Amino acid sequence: MNARRNQTLSRRGFLVSGAAVSAAAFAGTENDLASRSPGTPFIDVNVNLSRWPTRRLPDDTAKRLVDRLRSHGVTQAWAGTFDGLLNKEASAANDRLADACRREGAGMLVPFGSINPMLPGWSDELQRCARVHDMRGIRLHPNYHGYALDDPLFDQVLRQAADANLIVQLVLEMEDERPTQRLLPVGPVDAAPLADAVRKVPGLRLVLLNALRVVRGEALKKVLAAGEAYVEIAMLEGVGGLGCLLDQVPAERVLFGSHAPFFYFEAATLKLEESDLTADQTDAICYLNAARLSNSTG
Amino acid sequence: MEIWDAHCHLNGVPGATPESRLEHLLRYADRMGIARLCLCMGMEFSQDPSPERMRQENDAVLRAVGAHPDRALGFVYLNPRHTQASLDELDRCVLNGPMIGVKLWVAMRSTAPELDPIVARAAELNAPVFQHTWLKAAGNLPGESTPGELAELAARHPRAIFICGHTGVDWGAGLQAIQACPNVYSDLSGSDPTAGFTEAAVRMLGAERVLFGTDAGGRSFATQLAKVYGADLTDPTRQMILGGNLKRLLGPILTAKGIHQ
DSSP: OOHHHHHHHHHHHHHHTTOOSOHHHHHHHHHHHHHSOTTOOEEEEEEEESOOTTSOOTTOSHHHHHHHHHHTTEEEEEEEETHHHHOSOHHHHHHHHHHHHHHSTTTTEEEEEEOOTTSTTHHHHHHHHHHTSOOSEEEEOHHHHTOOTTSHHHHHHHHHHHHTTOEEEEESOSSOSTTSOTTSOOOOOOOTTHHHHHHTSTTOEEEEESOTTTSOHHHHHHHHHTTEEEEEOTTOOSTTHHHHHHHHSOGGGEEOOOOBTTBOTHHHHHHHHHSOOOHHHHHIIIIIHHHHHHHTOO | OOEEEEEEOSTTSOOSSHHHHHHHHHHHHHHHTEEEEEEESOSSOOSSOOHHHHHHHHHHHHHHHHHOTTTEEEEEEEOTTSHHHHHHHHIIIIISSSOOEEEEOSSSOTTSTTHHHHHHHHHHTTOOEEEEOOOOTTOOOTTOOOHHHHHHHHHHOTTSOEEEEGGGSSHHHHHHHHTTOTTEEEEOOSSOOBTTHHHHHHHHHOGGGEEOOOOBTTSOHHHHHHHHHSSSOOHHHHHIIIIIHHHHHHHHHHHHHTOOO
């Protein structure tokens, strides 16, 4: 039995001990678990290393995060760095990220370097990510770095990344802006220009992170239809949210993302249980789509 | 051990009737192992409801609870701007009806004296008062309470039981604001599943003052459950937060009404 199922059944076992919820409900849930392919891994496309700027997080060391992810059956995690948000020495931040990913996790952590196109030298840094660190992709934070998605610089970054065969992870927000620190108010990225921006760049592979509070419904469909674009589920909300999402967009464009360690990792796995997914949908979201995307690079 | 959700809504859920919306919620609650849902407010939210609108919203909850009395519990939605109408509604729905708590939202801040007779009456009925709270960086709505303002109300009514809805969402500050108020409980619902929230609540208030809730249908059962399953807690502490504490709080009024626990 794989770690994911172990974890899930452990929670389920906890619930069942003395629970008075209807037997029919549990029968349904166990059937759902049984329908999943045994031994299926998770590829988590949305984790971060280093320290969140305004408070300590429970798993904010690489070792603790790796332990947490591994305990849930994650076999690969695409990792950015919190240092990339505010640190203006991007090379150092990316060096530390690459080093941490080499040292911890025995290959589980896959680094995605931060690129800030508002800093001189961003293009060189993008090339360093590709050639020196052999990264599979980069991560962008337009709201922290201060540019809009219709800025020509954004277009340049997308083109250079596509030319370098790098996946681009575009982070639309890091946290709910409403309760944020008064000294660090960062609103979400305005995604209105995104579909046009994607359409203009051939060969682009784009993953939207923390996007589903910002881009939904028709706007999301447009972005995903504009090119090879994907969305992950970390900020998906609502009752049966994943099922509702799959009513709107193809499962082939949905990836598993947790936003750990900022979010409790379990928020992502429990979404898979909350909605009534087929085994094919679950496998596609949990690892197949990300594996295909990852293998399509260099 | 049962899981009881301290905070749910019919709003934001598919369905043309209160009964069908509750059934939708229950389908997903069943999948997640949640036994009971505490419902408040009606089919559409109203921030400053008239007395008539208050009754309409509560009627919707009464219909839903009536359809599934073994799965749903009702909190009566009141607007302190209409103090006498709120007291009448409290009597209609709690004293003479099946509801077991009070919901206050954003019509008036909890420092307003208009809340005092409502809270006093709720305490007489052993009905906990769920007060929505927020700490917005850009400023709350004019009538939207902060946890600190709820703490002031709680100090004036030491016999009443308060649930600090969402714990201000900015939970680091919210927990500090209610820490010294033994009659105020932290509600985990209605915010992103930011790691560390539940551990901080247990550390600062004690596990017995922390309540699981979701704020479904706007929020997912999954993300809110993760705040308890993902936190570094012992199993007995999880049991308290997921249902034990709420059952204890509601015990007197449930017993008085003969509602199965």
